Amino acid sequence: MGRQLALAELVEERDWQLDLGSGTVAFGGDLRYGVQLLGTESHRDGTWLWAWANEASNLPPGLLHLCTWLRDYGRREGVAELATPGLPLERADGHRLALIASGLTGRPYYRGPYDGGAVFFHLEGIPAQVTDPVRPERALSVLNQVIMAFEVDHRTAAAAFLQQQGWRVEAAAAAITATHPTGSSIRIEFDHLGRLSDMSGTLAAER
Structure with a gap:
């Protein structure tokens, strides 16, 4: 939560643009960071889908290292929410899962809303003012x-x-x-x- 508050101060009200080809997200015209995909929320059916299980979207494998690590961690430690492909949001929504992932990895996350849902991803190369x-x-x-x-x-x-x-x-x-x-x-x-x-x-x- 501390990292999330610091990240909000950094990006403020800038627009965001996710580029899966380059594996980066841009905030406005002056901030750009690498990303690792976590998953998506669907507000139509009220579910969460981990990025590693989203086979229909043909996501770049290089952007799935973090969520795959989380899946393996969940399997090893018996944390079903991390190892189950999809979950109802009332059981575990994107913010809750992304915060848990942030606690395990030390990275902040961003929620990018779109029509019908939201994508969650971790940010890499963030300034120390956010991660300290x-x-x-x-x-x-x-x-x-x-x-x-x-x-x-x-x-x-x-x-x-x-x-x-x-x-x-x-x-x-x-x-x-x-x-x-x-x-x-x-x-x-x-x-x-x-x-x-x-x-x-x-x-x-x-x-």
Whole structure:
């Protein structure tokens, strides 16, 4: 989610143009990046189709390396949603699957809408401002958006996110505290059901 917010700031409201022949996407006239296809949503029948299973479209094999890797990962780890060719959107939509893929690969993704559906693809060669850890002042916002948008274990999500972002995390019975290398700190409290009940933070002065 942190990468997605940073990507949105980068591309802003630019038009997008996907070129399967060159394996690139252009945003406006000044941004162009390589792509790896993930899959498509059909709003007509409410389904998701992985790009590796889309045999009718004759997609370039070079653009399927990532989704094929995800399929193999799903088969190996027993994650059916990654290994099943198609899924109803109420079970797993494109945003949910693309976010999972982003977590596994470290790449941001883009949703390109078209008449009747949308194509999802990962971006390659993205600037570090998108892929670097989020700034300390943004960490609580990112975590809060994930918890509001998805059914996740709040405590697990919070601890894993902060650790992945480079924070030192200390866990107690009803809370976790985290310290950023800059000196900023976060405290997150949970109720008896493990749901987030309060978040607070202190930002260190910029050096």
